[in-house]
Amino acid sequence: MRYLKLLTLFWQTSLAARMEYRTAFALAFLEAGLEAAGKLFGVYLFYANGFDLGGWRWQEALVVLGLASLLDAFFIGVFNPNLRRISEMVQDGTLDFVLLKPASSQFWVSVQQFAAEGVPFVLMSLGLLGYAGAVAGLDAAGWLRLGLGAAAALLLAYAVAFLFATTSIWFVKIFNVVYFLNTIVWTGQYPVQAYSRPFRLFMTFVLPVYFMTTAPAEVALARLPASWLLVVFAVAGGVLVLSRAFWRFALRFYASASS
Amino acid sequence: MAEALGPAVRAHNLRKVYRVAEKEPGFADTLRHFVRRRYREVEAVRGVSFVIEPGEIVGFLGANGAGKTTTLKMLTGLIYPSGGELEVLGHVPYRREAAFLRQITLVMGNKQQLIWDLPVLDSLRINAAVYEIDPAEARRRTRAFAELLEIEDILTQPVRKLSLGQRMKAELMASLFHLPRLLFLDEPTLGLDVNAQAAVRRFLRDYRERYGATILLTSHYMADIEALAERVLVIHRGALLYDGGLGGLVERFAPFKEVRLELAAPAEPAELAGFGEVAEASGRRVRLLVTKEGLTRTVAELLSRFEVRDLSVTEPPLEDVIARVFSEGRV
Ligand SMILES: Nc1ncnc2c1ncn2[C@@H]1O[C@H](COP(=O)(O)OP(=O)(O)OP(=O)(O)O)[C@@H](O)[C@H]1O
Ligand SMILES: [Mg+2]
Numbered sequence: 001m002r003y004l005k006l007l008t009l010f011w012q013t014s015l016a017a018r019m020e021y022r023t024a025f026a027l028a029f030l031e032a033g034l035e036a037a038g039k040l041f042g043v044y045l046f047y048a049n050g051f052d053l054g055g056w057r058w059q060e061a062l063v064v065l066g067l068a069s070l071l072d073a074f075f076i077g078v079f080n081p082n083l084r085r086i087s088e089m090v091q092d093g094t095l096d097f098v099l100l101k102p103a104s105s106q107f108w109v110s111v112q113q114f115a116a117e118g119v120p121f122v123l124m125s126l127g128l129l130g131y132a133g134a135v136a137g138l139d140a141a142g143w144l145r146l147g148l149g150a151a152a153a154l155l156l157a158y159a160v161a162f163l164f165a166t167t168s169i170w171f172v173k174i175f176n177v178v179y180f181l182n183t184i185v186w187t188g189q190y191p192v193q194a195y196s197r198p199f200r201l202f203m204t205f206v207l208p209v210y211f212m213t214t215a216p217a218e219v220a221l222a223r224l225p226a227s228w229l230l231v232v233f234a235v236a237g238g239v240l241v242l243s244r245a246f247w248r249f250a251l252r253f254y255a256s257a258s259s
Numbered sequence: 260m261a262e263a264l265g266p267a268v269r270a271h272n273l274r275k276v277y278r279v280a281e282k283e284p285g286f287a288d289t290l291r292h293f294v295r296r297r298y299r300e301v302e303a304v305r306g307v308s309f310v311i312e313p314g315e316i317v318g319f320l321g322a323n324g325a326g327k328t329t330t331l332k333m334l335t336g337l338i339y340p341s342g343g344e345l346e347v348l349g350h351v352p353y354r355r356e357a358a359f360l361r362q363i364t365l366v367m368g369n370k371q372q373l374i375w376d377l378p379v380l381d382s383l384r385i386n387a388a389v390y391e392i393d394p395a396e397a398r399r400r401t402r403a404f405a406e407l408l409e410i411e412d413i414l415t416q417p418v419r420k421l422s423l424g425q426r427m428k429a430e431l432m433a434s435l436f437h438l439p440r441l442l443f444l445d446e447p448t449l450g451l452d453v454n455a456q457a458a459v460r461r462f463l464r465d466y467r468e469r470y471g472a473t474i475l476l477t478s479h480y481m482a483d484i485e486a487l488a489e490r491v492l493v494i495h496r497g498a499l500l501y502d503g504g505l506g507g508l509v510e511r512f513a514p515f516k517e518v519r520l521e522l523a524a525p526a527e528p529a530e531l532a533g534f535g536e537v538a539e540a541s542g543r544r545v546r547l548l549v550t551k552e553g554l555t556r557t558v559a560e561l562l563s564r565f566e567v568r569d570l571s572v573t574e575p576p577l578e579d580v581i582a583r584v585f586s587e588g589r590v
Contacts, residue, residue, distance in 0.1 A: 002391060009384060009385050016376075017374060017375075017376040017377050020377070093370055094370055094371075094372070099355065102357035103357075254338065255277060
């Protein structure tokens with residue numbers, strides 16, 4: 001309850017702080033809107049003629065793409081700004097103030113910022129998912145599985161990104177890794193079956209991109225049994241627990257920039 | 260506020276060693292630094308022990324780099340000690356339990372928690388939510404603190420548009436909003452003008468009286484220490500040199516008085532040297548440091564030897580005493 005209130009406050013203040021600079025805010029928002037539209041057009045060109053991608057019909061592959069663009073939207077709106085902020089806070093020592101607060105420091109540094117530029121992308125990806133689900137012929141249970149799968153995917157993407165961002169306690173300027181991760185997640189825009197075997201293994205076991213897009217889509221489309229949702233959630237939960245433990249471990253090495 | 264049993268702070272043989280990468284200037288070394296780093300260990304705090312009882316105000320003195328900030332960071336749980344035992348309000352600080360964090364605060368003169376682009380009130384709202392202060396109570400505190408600090412009229416301005424002094428006052432307000440009973444203040448008056456310094460001191464004294472808080476404060480301005488602290492800890496190169504009253508510090512490190520003379524005619528420093536340490540001799544105005552035992556005899560001799568227009572005997576300025584402690588590094 002307290003955390004929900006905090007989240008609202010964080011996003012309100014973050015938005016307000018950005019809106020202090022009106023022109024920059026308006027431009028960023030406009031640019032994001034155009035870029036989202038551009039991406040959508042690219043998708044239209046690619047999928048409009050229909051094709052078969054590693055055994056997926058294009059309607060099904062579109063669900064995978066929708067999930068990937070939803071993750072991308074969250075990177076833009078939430079993960080990137082927050083995780084970049086972590087390394088800034090390590091650099092100038094203001095992480096001190098977060099650590100002094102009687103609230104989860106991981107929660108604080110993960111959701112403190114909110115970039116409104118993410119909103120057009122979220123809308124676009126929801127639209128894409130809606131269209132894809134409709135043309136792929138999802139039933140009510142399918143939509144539910146898709147929703148749950150998407151939630152698990154977001155959790156997993158967050159946990160992996162946070163795991164990387166945590167290393168800024170040691171390396172300080174590390175946020176490029178988070179952008180790199182963002183790019184990697186984009187490889188999940190196509191079903192893993194479209195990739196060669198070594199890369200497929202990498203995407204499943206090293207960077208679990210498979211569980212972020214292909215697997216939830218497979219569950220939603222009933223290409224996999226619904227019980228696979230549990231697997232997806234288990235992977236997400238596992239990495240989440242790992243990221244918490246790693247954050248606590250890393251804080252032992254926090255030296256707090258000198259003053 | 261419940262009274263905790265036992266001391267507010269108990270530190271025993273507290274140590275902190277930092278590992279820092281070394282780098283020489285120049286491009287060749289930059290490359291070397293990039294490929295293979297050389298590390299050096301910096302012993303910032305080496306075996307410090309002290310106890311602070313509830314309700315005390317303790318000044319923490321030391322030259323730049325002595326280890327004051329490092330000690331405060333360990334006491335507040337920001338960094339892990341490399342050794343020793345530490346208990347603050349009955350908690351182990353680095354575990355950072357919520358029950359512990361709710362009772363303490365750390366104010367740093369050179370870092371700020373206020374959101375740069377937004378008014379002070381927005382930052383206070385977040386703090387109210389974190390510490391679960393209900394809105395009516397938050398409003399009451401805002402009013403009371405703002406009045407004490409005389410910053411009622413700036414609370415709705417973006418922080419980036421405040422002066423340094425206004426910002427520091429607002430920072431204090433945000434840091435004390437949850438009414439902590441143990442305050443760690445690291446140079447809270449850094450860079451402030453004399454009036455603002457005095458205002459901050461007044462506020463801290465007031466706060467302490469009202470809430471019975473315990474305070475540990477560092478400052479390079481002796482006026483802060485003299486006005487607030489009853490007891491001082493002096494740290495030198497990571498080791499504790501002195502722990503006791505301010506008067507005792509002067510007694511121990513400066514067992515002399517300052518004699519100020521105004522002479523009728525200029526005197527040579529050589530003529531004065533026999534009477535004590537010459538702190539200043541510019542023409543007719545003279546400042547001498549004279550040991551306490553020899554004071555009356557010396558003054559009598561000075562009066563018979565020179566034609567003295569004016570003479571006064573005072574305690575030496577605390578700054579001088581401290582400078583002496585650090586330059587000699589005596590234990
Ligand atoms: N994060 C850090 N990493 C490495 N070394 C550090 C770090 N912080 C401080 N030091 C070193 O530890 C020693 C003590 O520093 P500290 O900041 O505690 O001094 P201080 O007494 O607060 O000094 P000042 O009066 O200048 O604030 C110094 O030699 C400093 O260089
Ligand atoms: Mg310091």
